[in-house]
Amino acid sequence: MKTAADPVVRFSHVSKVFKLEDGDFQAIQDVSLDIADGEFVAIVGASGCGKSTLLRLLIGLDRAFSGNISIDGRPVEGVGSGRGIVFQEHRLFPWLNVSENIGLALGNTVLDPEAKRKRIESMVELVGLEKFSRAYPHQLSGGMAQRVAIARGLVTSPRLLLLDEPFSALDALTRQQIQDELLNIRQRYRVTTVLVTHDVEEAIYLADRVVVLQPRPGRIKDIVDIDLPRPRQRSGYDFYRLKEALLHRLTKEGEYELAERNLLKEIPLRFIAQ
Ligand SMILES: Nc1ncnc2c1ncn2[C@@H]1O[C@H](COP(=O)(O)OP(=O)(O)O)[C@@H](O)[C@H]1O
Ligand SMILES: [Mg+2]
Incomplete structure (x- = not known):
């Protein structure tokens, strides 16, 4: 029987090899990870590490992998409506307005038109775009377009919200604002969330747990519980220490080039699982 303690997502010894002309390339090696109901997990790592x-x-x-991946105890078999997905580019259709773009994700559901309209309306409201429901993508700022993408991701009431570098193309201020909005949305709509990012600060600011990937082959280096109280203060000492420690972990192999690099000092790593 299923209990509340059962993970929503389970990666069990997952490996992935790409077959290339000049041989095999191991992109993922032996990743095992459980994600609990309602949890917010960030997967962080350098570009190209397999996020x-x-x-x-x-x-x-992509179903060509070894090991097992299950959602609610059932193996993942193809794309389904149980997962809302947000990418770095908003991928909105330019000829559809905000409501229509969000509604498109409801395409193959059995809702009647009135229920559908209400559902879209509640999503528009959830992301705070009531005044823009009839606007077209070219009339939106980058941050607004990503909010529409989040609304589209959630409109089917998915079991999981998956975000792949969703805010990387936004300017720093907008990025901070939309990070707060994502947290607000999660307060009202408590969906299990997996965020992929190369931005350590973003991961610590948002997630309950941060999974640090290391490259070639992509594998788990650390899993760090982020125990900082919410709302989190980016300027707080504990936040800063954690950020520097994680950056240090990422840069140690010389794989991660960051401007912050020269700020790195000897940082105690006691609180990180080795
Ligand atoms: N379809 C593919 N064929 C061959 N190699 C791939 C393919 N997709 C990704 N890779 C390689 O796998 C590695 C991980 O890629 P990716 O998961 O996109 O990294 P990340 O998202 O962390 O930047 C990279 O070295 C990339 O070149
Ligand atoms: Mg990527």
């Missing part, structure tokens, strides 16, 4: 590949496996876009 998107891992997410694609969870989405069901």
